[in-house]
Amino acid sequence: MSQRAPFLHAGYAAYHHRERPAEDAELAHVGPGTPCGEYLRRFWQPVVLLDELCDLPRRLRIMGEDLVAFRDKRGAIGLLELHCPHRGTSLEFGLISESGIRCCYHGWLFDVDGTILETPGEPPDSTLKGRLFHGAYPVHEHRGLVFAYMGPPDKQPEFPIFDTFDLPGHRLMARSPTLWECNWLQVKENSMDPAHLAFLHTLPGSDGFTQDLKALGEWDWMETPIGMVYIDTRRQGNQVWVRVADFILPNIHQFPPNADPMAQRNSINRPQATTWAVPIDDTQTMQIGYYRAPEGKEMRRGAGFGQDASRSYEERQRVPGDYDAQVSIHNGMARHALEHLAATDRGVIMMRNMIRRGIRAAGNGEVSTHNRNPVSTFGHDRVISGIAPAASPEEDRQLLREIARKVVTEAIRNGHPAA
Numbered sequence: 001m002s003q004r005a006p007f008l009h010a011g012y013a014a015y016h017h018r019e020r021p022a023e024d025a026e027l028a029h030v031g032p033g034t035p036c037g038e039y040l041r042r043f044w045q046p047v048v049l050l051d052e053l054c055d056l057p058r059r060l061r062i063m064g065e066d067l068v069a070f071r072d073k074r075g076a077i078g079l080l081e082l083h084c085p086h087r088g089t090s091l092e093f094g095l096i097s098e099s100g101i102r103c104c105y106h107g108w109l110f111d112v113d114g115t116i117l118e119t120p121g122e123p124p125d126s127t128l129k130g131r132l133f134h135g136a137y138p139v140h141e142h143r144g145l146v147f148a149y150m151g152p153p154d155k156q157p158e159f160p161i162f163d164t165f166d167l168p169g170h171r172l173m174a175r176s177p178t179l180w181e182c183n184w185l186q187v188k189e190n191s192m193d194p195a196h197l198a199f200l201h202t203l204p205g206s207d208g209f210t211q212d213l214k215a216l217g218e219w220d221w222m223e224t225p226i227g228m229v230y231i232d233t234r235r236q237g238n239q240v241w242v243r244v245a246d247f248i249l250p251n252i253h254q255f256p257p258n259a260d261p262m263a264q265r266n267s268i269n270r271p272q273a274t275t276w277a278v279p280i281d282d283t284q285t286m287q288i289g290y291y292r293a294p295e296g297k298e299m300r301r302g303a304g305f306g307q308d309a310s311r312s313y314e315e316r317q318r319v320p321g322d323y324d325a326q327v328s329i330h331n332g333m334a335r336h337a338l339e340h341l342a343a344t345d346r347g348v349i350m351m352r353n354m355i356r357r358g359i360r361a362a363g364n365g366e367v368s369t370h371n372r373n374p375v376s377t378f379g380h381d382r383v384i385s386g387i388a389p390a391a392s393p394e395e396d397r398q399l400l401r402e403i404a405r406k407v408v409t410e411a412i413r414n415g416h417p418a419a
């Protein structure tokens, strides 16, 4: 890796920044055979909404691989390599059949597992179809999302059922994917960066505008059996608000609610969304996953403020959102050697180390996928009452940190956030 770009020690000295360091290839590259690509392929990844599979094939690009997804007339879902093994025509132009998909060019027919069912132009004694398969990946449909397993066939893990998939009184719904035109890691790092809430999301005109930067909390990060959490803890009077957000290896996050901090509530609020950052390739990422809404309440629709590139450029410049902050990092591919990480970046550093360990473990054939189903997750928020402030601001910050760590330690011990 290139040398780290130094801070400059003089004004008007940009000339001295001559080097353009390379990206961190181990974490950033996702194509077949790359270390991170192989790691991500060891987990089930959501690739498309079930609703998007209609009477036409759906072309997809996932981790640098061109694929076609479809639902045949029996209802079986297929995820095949895009290009026909005969002479390479794209199966996005194929005909969905009773069983599988038929290439438009010479009519070869492929079943959802890649079996070549028919090769109509070949002599009747041709053994092609008995011997050869087209490339296919296993899929699993869950609550409106189609997941794929793109790793080594003998290493396929059980499909993980997170405890947040079935919360009493809540409905789980697949959310339409949004396209983020940057590397997957810089999207994911945001999920362990509570500090940006206090700045980006307090800009006048933005979704979470509040002028009270004093309401800033204590931030901390802890490892969990499935990844890590950040804890954002704030005080108001004798009440302490604890927000715990999950990062679940390798590319999943769950945020608890972040509005209405000190509402009079003592109940636990589990996350409103479970989101995967699925790389399309090295410089494009799809955010896809589930929303959950309380029974009887309308589900939030659309991408949310600042969560895509749909606003005008001027509007994005005036009131930037998450999309603008994250995608613009080094033009879509972060160069870690150009950064100057600071105190609020502890979570980002922990996360990178954790992913790097996972990548290396996968390289040694030792990756651990998720625990037994249902998989315990820890994201939630709650307000704890009756906590008088400590004697000094410094002691109070210490007190908040202790409360926060206790909340997470107990949740890990119990296997869920305690009621």
Ligand code: FES
Pocket: 084, 085, 086, 087, 088, 089, 103, 104, 105, 106, 107, 108
């Ligand atoms: S290219 Fe597909 S059948 Fe010939």
Ligand SMILES: [Fe+2]
Pocket: 190, 196, 197, 201, 322
């Ligand atoms: Fe954000």
